[in-house]
Amino acid sequence: MGKGSAGSAAKGRREAAAPSWLVAQFPAPLKRGVVHPGAWWVWALSLGVAATQTTNPLLLGLLIVTSAYVVAVCRSNAPWARSYGAFVKLGLAVLVIRLFFAVVLGSPIPGTHTIVTLPEVPLPDWAQGIRLGGTVTAEAVVFALYDGLKLATLLICVGAANALANPARLLKSLPGALYEMGVAVVVALTFAPNLIADAQRLRAARRLRGRPDRGIRGLMYVGLPVLEGALERSVALAAAMDARGYGRTAQVPAAVRRTTTALTLGGLLGVCAGTYGLLTAEGATYGLPVLLIGLAAALAGLWLGGRRTPRTRYRPDPWGLRAWLVTASGVAVAALLTLAASLDPVALHPGVVPLTAPTLPLWPSAAVLLGLLPAFITPKEPS
Amino acid sequence: MIRFEDVSVTYDGALEPTVRGIDFEVPEGELVLLVGPSGVGKSTVLGAVSGLVPHFTGGTLRGRVTVAGRDTRTHKPRELADVVGTVGQDPLSHFVTDTVEDELAYGMESLGLAPDVMRRRVEETLDLLGLTSLRDRPIATLSGGQQQRVAIGSVLTPHPKVLVLDEPTSALDPAAAEEVLAVLQRLVHDLGTTVLMAEHRLERVIQYADQLVLLPTPGAAPVLGTPAEVMAVSPVYPPVVALGRLANWTPLPLTVRDARRRAKDLRQQLEERQGNAPKGRGELRDQPHRTRSRKQPAHPELLGANHPAQTNALSVTRAHIHALRHITLTVTPGETIALMGRNGAGKSTLLNTLVGLVRPTSGSVHVGGAVPHKTAPKDLVRRAGLVPQEPRDLLYADTVRAECTAADQDAGAPPGTCRALLSELLPGPGIADDIHPRDLSEGQRLTLALAVVLTANPPLLLLDEPTRGLDYAAKARLVTILRDLAARGHAIVLATHDVELAAELAHRVVLLADGEVIADGPTSEVVVASPSFAPQVAKILAPQKWLTVAEVREALA
Numbered sequence: 001m002g003k004g005s006a007g008s009a010a011k012g013r014r015e016a017a018a019p020s021w022l023v024a025q026f027p028a029p030l031k032r033g034v035v036h037p038g039a040w041w042v043w044a045l046s047l048g049v050a051a052t053q054t055t056n057p058l059l060l061g062l063l064i065v066t067s068a069y070v071v072a073v074c075r076s077n078a079p080w081a082r083s084y085g086a087f088v089k090l091g092l093a094v095l096v097i098r099l100f101f102a103v104v105l106g107s108p109i110p111g112t113h114t115i116v117t118l119p120e121v122p123l124p125d126w127a128q129g130i131r132l133g134g135t136v137t138a139e140a141v142v143f144a145l146y147d148g149l150k151l152a153t154l155l156i157c158v159g160a161a162n163a164l165a166n167p168a169r170l171l172k173s174l175p176g177a178l179y180e181m182g183v184a185v186v187v188a189l190t191f192a193p194n195l196i197a198d199a200q201r202l203r204a205a206r207r208l209r210g211r212p213d214r215g216i217r218g219l220m221y222v223g224l225p226v227l228e229g230a231l232e233r234s235v236a237l238a239a240a241m242d243a244r245g246y247g248r249t250a251q252v253p254a255a256v257r258r259t260t261t262a263l264t265l266g267g268l269l270g271v272c273a274g275t276y277g278l279l280t281a282e283g284a285t286y287g288l289p290v291l292l293i294g295l296a297a298a299l300a301g302l303w304l305g306g307r308r309t310p311r312t313r314y315r316p317d318p319w320g321l322r323a324w325l326v327t328a329s330g331v332a333v334a335a336l337l338t339l340a341a342s343l344d345p346v347a348l349h350p351g352v353v354p355l356t357a358p359t360l361p362l363w364p365s366a367a368v369l370l371g372l373l374p375a376f377i378t379p380k381e382p383s
Numbered sequence: 384m385i386r387f388e389d390v391s392v393t394y395d396g397a398l399e400p401t402v403r404g405i406d407f408e409v410p411e412g413e414l415v416l417l418v419g420p421s422g423v424g425k426s427t428v429l430g431a432v433s434g435l436v437p438h439f440t441g442g443t444l445r446g447r448v449t450v451a452g453r454d455t456r457t458h459k460p461r462e463l464a465d466v467v468g469t470v471g472q473d474p475l476s477h478f479v480t481d482t483v484e485d486e487l488a489y490g491m492e493s494l495g496l497a498p499d500v501m502r503r504r505v506e507e508t509l510d511l512l513g514l515t516s517l518r519d520r521p522i523a524t525l526s527g528g529q530q531q532r533v534a535i536g537s538v539l540t541p542h543p544k545v546l547v548l549d550e551p552t553s554a555l556d557p558a559a560a561e562e563v564l565a566v567l568q569r570l571v572h573d574l575g576t577t578v579l580m581a582e583h584r585l586e587r588v589i590q591y592a593d594q595l596v597l598l599p600t601p602g603a604a605p606v607l608g609t610p611a612e613v614m615a616v617s618p619v620y621p622p623v624v625a626l627g628r629l630a631n632w633t634p635l636p637l638t639v640r641d642a643r644r645r646a647k648d649l650r651q652q653l654e655e656r657q658g659n660a661p662k663g664r665g666e667l668r669d670q671p672h673r674t675r676s677r678k679q680p681a682h683p684e685l686l687g688a689n690h691p692a693q694t695n696a697l698s699v700t701r702a703h704i705h706a707l708r709h710i711t712l713t714v715t716p717g718e719t720i721a722l723m724g725r726n727g728a729g730k731s732t733l734l735n736t737l738v739g740l741v742r743p744t745s746g747s748v749h750v751g752g753a754v755p756h757k758t759a760p761k762d763l764v765r766r767a768g769l770v771p772q773e774p775r776d777l778l779y780a781d782t783v784r785a786e787c788t789a790a791d792q793d794a795g796a797p798p799g800t801c802r803a804l805l806s807e808l809l810p811g812p813g814i815a816d817d818i819h820p821r822d823l824s825e826g827q828r829l830t831l832a833l834a835v836v837l838t839a840n841p842p843l844l845l846l847d848e849p850t851r852g853l854d855y856a857a858k859a860r861l862v863t864i865l866r867d868l869a870a871r872g873h874a875i876v877l878a879t880h881d882v883e884l885a886a887e888l889a890h891r892v893v894l895l896a897d898g899e900v901i902a903d904g905p906t907s908e909v910v911v912a913s914p915s916f917a918p919q920v921a922k923i924l925a926p927q928k929w930l931t932v933a934e935v936r937e938a939l940a
Contacts, residue, residue, distance in 0.1 A: 210764035236476035245464030245493035310495030314488030
């Protein structure tokens, strides 16, 4: 019950912060939903946007350390929270692959500092422009390193979002009209782990029949039974969901139904036309207004469509002061780094030709550190 | 509350209706038990209440089913969700969300209840089912009994008038089953919920039922009545009723308590007979286990290779959990051992270690002199055969014939061995050659898997939870088969929750708890001493050590 008392202390603060209508409508949550999952996604994606603004390895490293620290402090013990490590590994893999290509396939970066000369494979005429082997310059390697690091940082930021926010809870925040689609996605997400568990079990069962249980052949033979089992489970789940009221619809007047259809279709057409207008030279004048009107109509259609489902939400994650602060800290990092990129491009993009040692620009670094804010304002999410 | 009016259900493609002439009413606030052998259409009747039959399964339903005044013909399952709560056989396929609290709220969200109502009901249900400490836990990490309670809780929160349960306790150990049944009892008594439930393990549930609906054979009209009346004519009955029938008690006792009150004369009678022939009972029970101490060679290590299985200080640790700790066990030929204990006590892990599916962390395992996880599968099947919890895992082919041919090849046995075994294990009409294994009944599928495993003629036969989903007739057949195999010298180890099965079959019972052996000895000594693992006959005739009705019958003959 220690968690409970800690939670209720936190509750008091959150209640004071949330808008009064929210407090009146929903009893304050006791333990869960410390920060709205949407806020974590905005924060993490903002760090990602910040990463695209610079190639300075020191700043990128700082961004990675920031995300890692926040993840380490704020993540729960739930299974999805372990995904951060997987994303870090993925980022490293991307970095290594980028370097490998730069070394083996060469790079368009002119350079003078030769590190090593690989034997060059002569290629036929039709493969002109492609080079295998040859001189590897320090400039090319450093350029690839910066570039790869930027990509890796972006991936790691997405990993941070995954680790901090339960993807299923994020889907729960979808508008009512999209709810059923959200459930389909959640069910599909649980389908894959079940499929893997089934395949492992059946492969083990092959051993009981005296057949080899390793290798590709072992996997192939269980394919059909695994799919059969998965299908049966899906049918059983569908039956259970049906019996529990999934897909109940409320009676909606015909006029509302027609308006919904008209708004959604018209809105989507408007979005298409508006986008087309924006992209063509002569449509620049009407493009933006049509796009905005279309978007508004589509959103209105979505909102009206939500009235057809009588669903309510149990303990929705409130968007409280913490969520605002988390969001703000992420957006501030992105905005300040974008500003810095236009004010001081040299510091954020250290020169490659000629090679210069990257320096740590002072105020952009301070801006990145703003991203640490969530670590200090959110208590650890109970698991 | 639930009314069936001359209902018959014919599934698409079937020539005959699956159930016919169903005509009964379940009054409000009663617990009604649906009983009958496998394949008489119990699940179909249950499905008709929630509207899943025929809206979800297809087929034609004639007659009329009404629940709380709503006709299932015009109401789809989702429109009945606020009056009927359904829990199927497998709780895992019932869950939509991933944590306990969300799962409890899911049904209410679909019905569109107000947030404050939902919150209150979730808290109430957590208390009612004793789930408060598990509220934030991911469902996948719960034990079987806990999952079953969450499944029941998840359909309780919308406050349904009717609860429909299909085999709620068959996958549970005795203690977890009692936990679930206590909850049902409370719902019926305190909240006036109407419960319609099907269950094969009558010995667990019959004392809670107000009424029984018996489906005697497929397509036959149901028999209704009080439990005592129906049990007098039912083809399926628990041991307590079997003993009552044997002793001609009327009305039949349904609980151990009833039976004990009447059993005074019987106990005396048995004592006299036993007094006349002091060894009578020892002769009845098969000899092998008596010889356990005698057969134990003076130098076990010299003869170690001859044992079907031997483990020495075996420990298995998986993901920082001690699944097994210091298990030292010797299995001798012709011996039947029942492995018992809670869900998750390590029974399956021990069986899997014996066939090399799990590597021991420390200690040693020898099966017929070989180390299982280092032996090629082809050689291992001749030493030990395991029938897994889900026999279907073992079957890949799309006909029984192909399955048998494959089994002969895998085992290197002469063609036709498996088929001959199958006919031997299942005499009578048997199983057609070109039927798909999926279309067999639970009992037939188990027998096919058993035949497949026996094709290699392993001296050690392992069965994991073999009676799940079997009715009494199929269970009796399994008992005959296994006894016969033991008499031919096969050593048999079965992991089971079914205390009656263990009492019928096992010479020796090994109780596991938290991966440790906490009791190991002759069946009569180990199970009689345990309140949850004692079979009904033992409880009724205590302090005398009788385990099964068959023993009593033979003693009285």
